[in-house]
Every structure is written in C-alpha cells, then in structure tokens.
Amino acid sequence: MAKCLTSICAVNHIVKSNDFLYGIIAVPARRSLEKEKIDSLEKLSGYSEKEIMQMHGFGKNAMEKLKNHMKEHHVSFRD
Template identity: 45%
Template sequence: MTTKNDFKGILASPGQRALAAIGIENFEQLSEFTEAEVMELHGIGKNGMNRLHIALAEKGLSFALKK
C-alpha cells in the first residue's frame, strides 16, 4: 500500500521515515506538532527543519506553538 508523502523532495529519506513513523503524512498534520517535538526525531536535523519551515510557510502553515 502506497501513501501520499508530502515531504518527498523536501526531506531526505531518514526524515521522511521519521515523520511517517509517528503518523505525519502531510503538512496539516505536521503543523499540529511543535518544532521541538519534530527536532527530537531521529532523522530530522537543522537543514531538514529549515526546509520544513519554508514549506509550511509556503502553505500558510507553521509549527504548533505549544501543546
């Protein structure tokens, strides 16, 4: 079964797998998490976070402030 991956071309495979492992498949789901939560994932580094910030902003979204 193949699922849509909004992060292809934005994140390297380890980052894509890290997000998929916690059920994040699109930017709307990603915006429900704080930056700190995402940075804790193995496979997400500073470069990946910068790319995610840009991609979220282009879609009018951002990381959650707090949970």
C-alpha cells in the same frame, strides 16, 4: 512440466506511494514522520518545532527546509 514465471522479487516488492514531503526533506526524516503517522501538513502543524527536532533524521538543514515548505503553504508549527 511448466515452471512458474512469476518473479519472486516482483511479488514480494511493495512500493509505498507516500510522497509526502518527497524532494523537500531526506528519507530518514520522512520515515520518522511516517512512523508517527504524520502524512500531511495539517497533522504536522499539530506538533511543535521542538518535538519534530527530537525525531531521527531532523537537524538544522531538514528543519529549515521543512519550515520554508510550511511557510509556502501558510502552515506553521504549534507553539
């Protein structure tokens, strides 16, 4: 009798390919943005800095990195 050779882990493991801000800010901050469906700089620009700072994972360091990245791409937070 043959057994199934499919690994349970391989079948159930789903890797998300969302690389928005990968390498820019830490995972907890990226997850907070993902939870709010913020997956582009254009969507991020619709929020104020204060609103983003209230999200889990955002502190001075993450915000500074995020603002530098946005500046490089000529995008800014709304007032």
